[in-house]
Amino acid sequence: MSIDTLHDLDALTQLLRSFAERRQALSVDPDLAQLIRALQAGHFDRLPLPGRGDTLARWQFLAKVAGCDLALAKLYEGHTDALAILAECAAPHLSGDGIWGVWAAEPPTARARIVAREGDKVWLAGSKAWCSGALQIDNALITAWADDDQPQLVAIALSHANQGLDVDNWQAVGMATTASIELTFNDAPGIAVGRPGQYLSRPGFWQGGAGIAACWYGAAQALAEHLRAQCRRPHADPHALAHLGTVDTALNAARTTLRECATWIDQPPDLDASLPVRRVRAQVEQAVELVIRHVGRALGATPFCRDSHFARLMADLPVFVRQSHAERDLAALGQQVTEQPAGAWQL
Structure with missing residues (x-):
């Protein structure tokens, strides 16, 4: 379509x-x-x-x-x-008509292992953490590991009896309804998708990472609209207008970076997009944190307490944006920047 x-x-x-x-x-x-x-x-x-x-x-x-x-x-x-x-x-x-998820987090305490294989069919043991929406969706793509120590993408159906759901650790307030829980496998079946290692090596890995930043941006933009509406009223508070100017500056920079990154991805779609995507994620994350701070200071407690849409976004967005790895991501970006030629920042 x-x-x-x-x-x-x-x-x-x-x-x-x-x-x-x-x-x-x-x-x-x-x-x-x-x-x-x-x-x-x-x-x-x-x-x-x-x-x-x-x-x-x-x-x-x-x-x-x-x-x-x-x-x-x-x-x-x-x-x-x-x-x-x-x-x-x-x-x-494989897509069918169900709802899908992608779970590729690899904390040291939870790893899905491929214990048997027959063609594209595999059987899993171990566990997978941070399974967002596991209580609401039908199927998922997960990363699992075999003896070659490369992540293999595996398609699973959430309805199989040889899988267990551990919901006890999910105590979130922000993003509460996503229920990112732990899934356990006891000789559970799945279907191998693509080649071992392809999940990380394919161009779409980094392209998808920028899609997350677009979600961060959309939520920050919605919060900023609450402030703009407040400032459109007669005799707007000059301090609120100053906050709005600061928010506009940050969102405009993030929007420009997202648009430039999308154009870059479409022009050489098979190239490594890690540098532009790391940049756009860092730019949008900084904009989000600034928007949360300035919108909250400008509007005070009222929308937190009386506007369900505003309050939900303010509770959820700080949790959602932690899909960024903060200084670890910035350090990886800095390492890539050291490899750029002198003058790469020239206008």
Whole structure:
């Protein structure tokens, strides 16, 4: 399906507005799986693939969903990322009609292991941590490890009896409804997707990392709109206007960087995008932190206590943006910068 960006973004906006109005009227957390299926029904999950000439449109859809609800965006981004990965690894036939996730975190205390293999069929033991949305989705792509010590992407169905869910450790307040829990495997079946090591080596690995930054940006933009609305009132507080100017400066820089990165990705789609993506993630993360600070200081306690959309974004966004690895990511960026030629920053 081809995306008519302006038309379909407007249709998505209307759908998300109806979600928000229903949630506010009922005063309950949304059923994330139901919302994702509504997005599927409207074909809003069939986004342009990254690096195929319309990466910016892909990120615009991610940002739009994030501005509505970050828990929904977490599942939506994971689902659309899985579809892109399956396409890139020549396995789109596996996508089916269910909701997908991608779980590739590798903490030292949780590792999924391939204990047997027969063609593309594999059997898993061990565990996988940080499985966002495991209580709401149908299938997932996970990284698992065999004797060759390379991560193998494996497609699993969440319904299989040889898998267990450990929900006790999830105590989050922000992003609470995503339920990023631990999954355990006891000779559980799966299907190998792509070659060993392909998950990390493929161009889409870094391209997908920039899609996360588009979600961060969408949420920060939505928070900034609350401040802009306040400042449009007659006799706006000059301090609030100063905060708005600061927020605008940060968001405009992040927006420009995202657009430039999308163009870069589409021009040489098979090249290593790690440097531009690390830059855009760092730029957007800094903008997000600035927006959270200045919007909160400008508006005070009232929207935190009386505006459910604002309060939810303010609770969720600091948790979501911690998908960044902070100074570790900046150190990796700095190392790459040392390898750039002198004068690389010239205007």
